[in-house]
Amino acid sequence: MHITRDxxxxxxxxxxxxxxxxxxxxxxxxxxARASVSAWQGLxxxxxxxxxxxxxxxxxxxxxxxxxxxTGIFTxxxxxxxxxxxxxxxxxxxxxxxxxGLFRNIYLFPxxxxxxxxxxxxxxxxxxxTSVERLSGFNLLFHQAGLDFLISKWYTHPRLGIAAIVIPxxxxxxxxxxxxxxxxxxxxxxxxxxxxxxDGAGEWLTYRYIVMPLLKPxxxxxxxxxxxxxxxxxxxxxxxTQEGGQGFSADVPAMNMWYTTFRALRFGQGAAIAIIIxxxxxxxxxxxxxxxxxxxxxx
Amino acid sequence: MKRxxxxxxxxxxxxxxxxxxLMPIYVLxxxxxxxxQEVNLATxxxxxxxxxxxxxxxxFEKLSPNLSNSLSLTVAATVLSAILGSLNGYVLSxxxxxxxxxxxxxxxxxxxxxxxxxxxxxxxxxxxxxxxGKLWGLVLTHxxxxxxxxxxxxxxxxxxxxNEMVEAAHIDGADLLGIYRYVMLPLAIPSFVxxxxxxxxxxxxxxxxxxxxxxPRYWPVTVALQNLAGSQIVEWNVQMAxxxxxxxxxxxxxxxxxxxxxxxxxxxxxxG
Numbered sequence: 001m002h003i004t005r006d007x008x009x010x011x012x013x014x015x016x017x018x019x020x021x022x023x024x025x026x027x028x029x030x031x032x033a034r035a036s037v038s039a040w041q042g043l044x045x046x047x048x049x050x051x052x053x054x055x056x057x058x059x060x061x062x063x064x065x066x067x068x069x070x071t072g073i074f075t076x077x078x079x080x081x082x083x084x085x086x087x088x089x090x091x092x093x094x095x096x097x098x099x100x101g102l103f104r105n106i107y108l109f110p111x112x113x114x115x116x117x118x119x120x121x122x123x124x125x126x127x128x129x130t131s132v133e134r135l136s137g138f139n140l141l142f143h144q145a146g147l148d149f150l151i152s153k154w155y156t157h158p159r160l161g162i163a164a165i166v167i168p169x170x171x172x173x174x175x176x177x178x179x180x181x182x183x184x185x186x187x188x189x190x191x192x193x194x195x196x197x198x199d200g201a202g203e204w205l206t207y208r209y210i211v212m213p214l215l216k217p218x219x220x221x222x223x224x225x226x227x228x229x230x231x232x233x234x235x236x237x238x239x240x241t242q243e244g245g246q247g248f249s250a251d252v253p254a255m256n257m258w259y260t261t262f263r264a265l266r267f268g269q270g271a272a273i274a275i276i277i278x279x280x281x282x283x284x285x286x287x288x289x290x291x292x293x294x295x296x297x298x299x
Numbered sequence: 300m301k302r303x304x305x306x307x308x309x310x311x312x313x314x315x316x317x318x319x320x321l322m323p324i325y326v327l328x329x330x331x332x333x334x335x336q337e338v339n340l341a342t343x344x345x346x347x348x349x350x351x352x353x354x355x356x357x358x359f360e361k362l363s364p365n366l367s368n369s370l371s372l373t374v375a376a377t378v379l380s381a382i383l384g385s386l387n388g389y390v391l392s393x394x395x396x397x398x399x400x401x402x403x404x405x406x407x408x409x410x411x412x413x414x415x416x417x418x419x420x421x422x423x424x425x426x427x428x429x430x431x432g433k434l435w436g437l438v439l440t441h442x443x444x445x446x447x448x449x450x451x452x453x454x455x456x457x458x459x460x461x462n463e464m465v466e467a468a469h470i471d472g473a474d475l476l477g478i479y480r481y482v483m484l485p486l487a488i489p490s491f492v493x494x495x496x497x498x499x500x501x502x503x504x505x506x507x508x509x510x511x512x513x514x515p516r517y518w519p520v521t522v523a524l525q526n527l528a529g530s531q532i533v534e535w536n537v538q539m540a541x542x543x544x545x546x547x548x549x550x551x552x553x554x555x556x557x558x559x560x561x562x563x564x565x566x567x568x569x570x571g
Contacts, residue, residue, distance in 0.1 A: 006475040010394035013475075014387050017450070018402065020443045025409040028417035028424075035419055045423070089316060097309050105557060106317045112553035112560060113546045114504030116521040120528050120542040121323040124343070124535055136340040137326075144344075171320065179561060232413035235506040235521075242529050257415045262511060271419055278416035285411040293404040 029278065035271035042265050054272035064273070067253045070162040071280075074252065075230040077163060081170040082226050083219065086177025091207070093178070094185045104182070108175035115172065119239020122168040126154040126240065155241050161249025165237055172236070173229065177222045184218035185211065220288075227284050232277055234258065253277050331355065331540040338536040354540035361533075362541050364516075365523035369503055370548075372434055372519055376441035377498040381491055383442065384449020389479055391450065392457040393465050403454065410447035414507055425512060432514035440512060441502050448501075449494050452566045456490040457483060489559075496556055497563030500549045520545045 036055070039048040058064045089107055093100055110118060125137040130151055135143050142150040154164040188211060196206045234254035237244065243259070244251030253273055261270025326343065334351035391403050421440065422431065430436030460483065468478045506521045513522065524545050528538045553560055 007394065007396065009475050010390045011396065014390045017383055017387050017406070017446045021406050021409050021446055024417060024421070024443045025412060026405075028420040029412070031420040031423075032416050032418075085316075089313075092309055092313055095309060097306070097313060099313075103313050103317060105554075106320050108557075108561070109550070109553055110320065111564065112500055112549045112557075114506065114521050114549070116504070116506050116525050117542045117546045118323060120524065120538050121327050123528065124539075125323060125326060134340070136343050140341070140343055168323075171323070175320070176564065179564065183565060228411055228413075232415065234415075238506070239525060239528065254413070254415055257418075258507075258511075261419060267419055274413070274415040274418065277413045281411065281413050285408070289404055289408060289411075292407075293400060296400050296404070 032271045032274050032278075035267055036275045038268045038271075040267040040271070041269075042267075045267070050268070054268045055276075057269065058272055058276070063248050063251065063256060064253070066248045067251050067256050070248075070250065070252055071231060074162050074166060074169075074233070075227060077166045078169050078173075078230045079223060079226055081166060082174045082177045083222060085170065085174040086222070087181050087215075089174070089178040090181030090185055093182055104179070107178050110172040111176050113172075115235035116239045118168060118172055119236050122171075122236075123240045126164055126167070128153045128156040128246075155250040156246040158247060158249055161245045162252070165233075165240060165250050168240065169230070169233065169236055173226060177226070180218050180222050181215060184215045188214050224284060224288050228281050231280050231284070327539050327543055327546075330536050331543050333536060335536075338534065340535075354536045355544070357537045358527075358541035358544055361527060361537075362520055362523055362544055365518050365520040366544065368434060368513075368517055369519040369521075369545075372437055372441070373499055373502045376438045376445065376502050377495050379438070379442045380445035380449050380498050381494045383446055384451075384494055385453045385484075385487060385491065386479075387446065387450040388453025388455075388457050389483055392454045393460075393462070393478075393483075394475065403450070406447050406450055408447075409444065410451070414444070418507070418511055421508075422511060431512065432517065434513065434517040437509060437512050437517070437519070440508050441498075441505070444508075445498055445502075448497065452494050452497070452563065453487065453490055455566065456487060460486060492556070493559045493562045493566065496552055496559045497566075500552060500560065500563075503549050 034047065035045075037049060037051060037053075038046060039050045040046045089103075093104060097103070127135075127137040127139065129135060130139065130153060132143065135151070138154075139151045142148060152164070153161075155161045157164065193206055193210060196210045201209065232254050233252055237250055237252050237255055238258075241250045244255050254277060257270050257273040257277065260266050260273060329345070329347055330338070330343070331354050332350050332352075333347040333354070334349075335353050337348055338354075387406075391399055425431035425436045425440075428436075430439065464482055465478055468482050473481060503519075504521065505519075506525065509519045510522045510525070513519070518526070524538075524541050527533050527541050
């Protein structure tokens, strides 16, 4: 009797959260999906069904085509940069140099700061002005060092503008991959590496054949987290470029969604962009969640 | 000898990387502490002539209402979501019912969704209940979308507490709430610290919900700073000082409680 009362109470305790997530996550996604096939423009909702018109328009829209291309470039470069730099730093720190804790804290602190704050600084570091009297940030530094050929238009570069955003994004998130890899490295039992060395494998071979395969799950986690961050990136681009650079050189879908919805008030179109972002993120996340759920049940 | 060289190379590489990570902070600090007279784009990389607070005075004047908005918002939402998460985590680890794991996975999905996909309904919802533009609307939003992460951290922590302890307390006559109050809660203090630091940092730094849901009066500091940076009137040195002010609370948390911050980070990544 006692047990059943407690069981009931347990259900009661989590029901507000379950209800909230049910409505605010699943219900709202359904609502957005409904809006994405509606004619809604302007402040008053209009749910007239227009089929896939909003999506068709999007894929024909030059700005959205740029966005998709930019997301692809950004995600690829950002992932590679974070994984390589993170792994490299972790391997270096794994050798327990003096000042290890300090270095680790320096690499990781950008994670604690808002993209908006760091965006303010990076906006000036990546200032695209190229005329000598108005140089600032990196361009100024290059000029003063006599490396004028390095002066760049950064995020306003017509084809590679988005790549400039990878620099601050990597600066902010690579410490996180470092921390993940370092935790992974430290969890590999020392005797295992020792055994490889005894068998005559050098430092490099030990990493290649013993350590790296064991770090695969860490890489997977990092790809999931960084990948979903990158597909929905908004704050940083907003803070650095305000409106997506020049001719949308650094525009991304999340920026497009925000301006289309809350500035241009084209809610149907904005909802369609939101659904596309959701689908790209879900392709990454859902298999991971299913996998987690399965291992959870097995335990 | 070879070992010494390897060590030097190692330190050189680490120090080089440190320079890269600290460079934006260098620019932020040197610019912020310059006097109005010495602010000039051409000397952007130069050190200030001394410690001048001109920029901070102006930036603080502009941002102080927003800093206080951020503080109220962050404290309220952090406390509420920690309480919710701790209860959810307790039930989902120690009072598992059929489908509890599936439910947990379904909750977790909420942590990964791009918030763009719920933003339009959220605005409509807030308008309907009269919280659109207000700070409480933003608090409610952060509490709700914080549920997955806080539940995750607490659930994984409670799962490490042996079931025998729960059963022993049960035999001693404690019911669900009694076990929570006298067994789980005292043990969960470190998890509260982790969760609250995590929530504090993410809510303080958040921008998308804030810029979409609040009116200028209730803007948290991130939105106000972005607005400051976007205006042509406010000088870039003041923007930098403002950025420093906005970063300070989470930076202090990181410096003094970094260990717990890292644990929150790992919880979200390793056991998602």
